[in-house]
Amino acid sequence: MTRFALILLLCSLACSVRAAGKLIEYGWDCPTTAEYRARVKDMEKIPFDGIVIKVAPADESKSGKGSLTRRPFSARRFQPDEYQHAIDDLVAVKDSRFTDNLIQMVTAGTIDWFDPQWDSVAYNAKIIARIAKLGGCRGIMIDPEQYGGYSMWGYGRLPGNLKDAHSFEEYRAMVRQRGREFIKAINSEYPGILILTLFGPSFAYMQSTVNPLSDCEYGFLSPFFDGICEAADENTTIVDGYEISYPYRIREAFMQGREYELVGAKSISQAPDAFAKHMKCGFGVWADHNSGKLGWHPDDLSKNWFTPAGLRASLNYALTTSDGYVWVYCERFSWFNDTAPRGFIDALRLAKDGPGKGYMPPMEIPKAEEQGDYADSKWLRVLSQSKDCADLKPIFDLPSSGWKFHTDPARRGEQKGWQKPGFDDSTWRDISIGRFWEQEGELYDGTGWYRLKLSVPKLDTNGPVYIAFGAADEIATVWVNGVKVGVHDQWEYGWNTPFAFDVTSALKPGEPNTIAVRVFDFQGGGGIWKSVKLMSK
Known part of the structure; x- marks a missing residue:
């Protein structure tokens, strides 16, 4: 039996029982700790297992602007008066139904991997882990997307003076070392943490099927997570959230994604044993997929990429093919302010019971x-x-x-x-x-x-x-x-x-x-x- 056939068999068996995975919410409606504290009981009405929460500076908590956790990759160290209120907010929430909340971390920054002040990044990661641990969260969500003008994840996109100073292999070794420093700092505050990265080394692998790793926009994701896996403590779990699965509507696509995450990414890893020990398969599903281009039709859900039945099926396929974590993204509505379609909320709940009737292909035929x-x-x-x-x-x-x-x-x-x-x-x-x-x-x-x-x-x-x-x-x-x-x-x-x-x-x-x-x-x-x-x- 081939590896793919075995995965298919196991996934088919999994679909015959209730899916046990976790659904995590993240999108444009990502709440601050203050918003979470104020609205948690209403949020708990939506059948997620956890949500991603951001940390805003104390004087901006109500507006949600200037999220502290969007700028840890810098030479500036977080100060206690910038985050203590966030810990207080999270501690104040008692007996929440959410078991798997995560604290947001966006890696976009301007600091180079060889910068002697890179230890500030490790320190900031340590603080975010402290917030998660003391706040009763399950761990951290990492968003590696390169927002802004500086591209830190690809050697070919670095400024010329940096490439003149160091070869690709020298950078690869340094990025791997930074991964070790990063997770050691995190584990010093939070042993056995869960880290969900919205996309991870599988993305570097997929890009490497077209171009050499040195030319890939996100090629450094592979050595960075190699370092994390090498130095992580025994019980730390890393989940590749595989953002690429946003539009998937068939089980086989998720199965192929699992191959890319666990087999393909391992094939380019320089620490394959550590990778296999710590790296797990996850998926992302975009509920209002590509709504910026396709439009968002709350009054006629059949016009959207996902219908309620289609969303239920995709979430079920993701849950039963992953190693337990699926994150659900949205832009055009909020799950927590009465703009989420009732059918979509039902899809979250029903997804764990089975795929339902599944996805019906659109009739538009490409030429x-x-x-x-x-x-x-x-x-x-x-x-x-x-x-x-x-x-x-x-x-x-x-x-x-x-x-x-x-x-x-x-x-x-x-x-x-x-x-x-x-x-x-x-x-x-x-x-x-x-x-x-x-x-x-x-x-x-x-x-x-x-x-x-x-x-x-x-x-x-x-x-x-x-x-x-x-x-x-x-x-x-x-x-x-x-x-x-x-x-x-x-x-x-x-x-x-x-x-x-x-x-x-x-x-x-x-x-x-x-x-x-x-x-x-x-x-x-x-x-x-x-x-x-x-x-x-």
């Missing part, structure tokens, strides 16, 4: 031919820019029609031998490539298989032969005559990226051949939506 770089000339030019494909020339076009197709929501096709030449696909439906499978009538997100049987003529080449795809949305695994020749996985970045695999030893020119392609689609249009060619040098 492949309207997407950028659709023409053969355009994607071939992009492919030629790859070092391994620079000299490739088309020598044979695979037909757009004559393919067979079958969905595989349980992802058991490989186990059933769907990649093998002798598999009987006569009951599969006919499909054409060069179009999204939605255009072919498959209103579906998830895994689908394509198979093509064809005779390839003798090829006029003495060089290696490649099979090249204009695009497959989003992850593709390719077999030729039962031989796995390659995997195209650039996360959701790869939906429009051409790719090619060497099939010289697997292809049989002048004989019948079987091409099998497994495609996984996170959301939106899916499938082999551009042309496929054989190429050679």
Whole structure:
């Protein structure tokens, strides 16, 4: 049984019982400690297990502006008169139903990893941990997004003078050391703390599938959390909150996310054993997803990205696929001031009972031919820019029609031998490539298989032969005559990226051949939506 199939089985079993995970609220309505103290009984009416709370300076607590916990990554140390009131607010709340509150920490700042005053960052983290511990919170929420002009998480985005002073490897080692200092300071105040990072080393891994880690915008997340995992005390738990799952509406997308979090991120870790011990899988779901662009329709929830039924299903998938923590984000409404839709509040409660009827795909069908770089000339030019494909020339076009197709929501096709030449696909439906499978009538997100049987003529080449795809949305695994020749996985970045695999030893020119392609689609249009060619040098 493959790792993915095992995850699917365990998640399926988990769905047969009540989900035991925690739902954490965080969004534009993030309350200050004073607001939490004043309104906790009303907040507890919403079925969250915890909320994220920010610390505002004492003289600004009522307005919520100038959050102290949005600026710990600086050379300025927090002073007691700036946070003691926050501890007092939290201590004043007695017998709260919330078991897993977290204190906000935003890492955006202007201090460099080599700055001798970096110990102020560790000190500020220590203070935030103190607030959480004395205030009865479960831990800290970290938001690593690079707000403002300074980019601290990517070597390639550092100012030139800093890169001149230190190489990427020197920075990587220093960031890892800062991670150790960071968690040691936190654990000195709060042993066994929970740290939920809105996104973590899995994001660095996914970016590294496209570019070297040194060129990734968030490449330093990997060494920073390596250091944290190495130096954390025995009972400290780190949860990768995987913000990328915001729009996910199918269980399989969350399962793929779990692979990225725990397997992919570990593969680039320099401390894999410590990573495996402390790093856990979490997810984020954006209740009013992309409402800034899509609009927010409180009077007709069917027009939103998530309907109440869809939100319930996604939260259930997240809870049963994660290691216990799911955070729920929102922008256009507040859960705590009567602007949250009743159906969404019910979805929070019902999600732990099961997914319900699940998500129904929208009827809007994307058109492949309207997407950028659709023409053969355009994607071939992009492919030629790859070092391994620079000299490739088309020598044979695979037909757009004559393919067979079958969905595989349980992802058991490989186990059933769907990649093998002798598999009987006569009951599969006919499909054409060069179009999204939605255009072919498959209103579906998830895994689908394509198979093509064809005779390839003798090829006029003495060089290696490649099979090249204009695009497959989003992850593709390719077999030729039962031989796995390659995997195209650039996360959701790869939906429009051409790719090619060497099939010289697997292809049989002048004989019948079987091409099998497994495609996984996170959301939106899916499938082999551009042309496929054989190429050679």
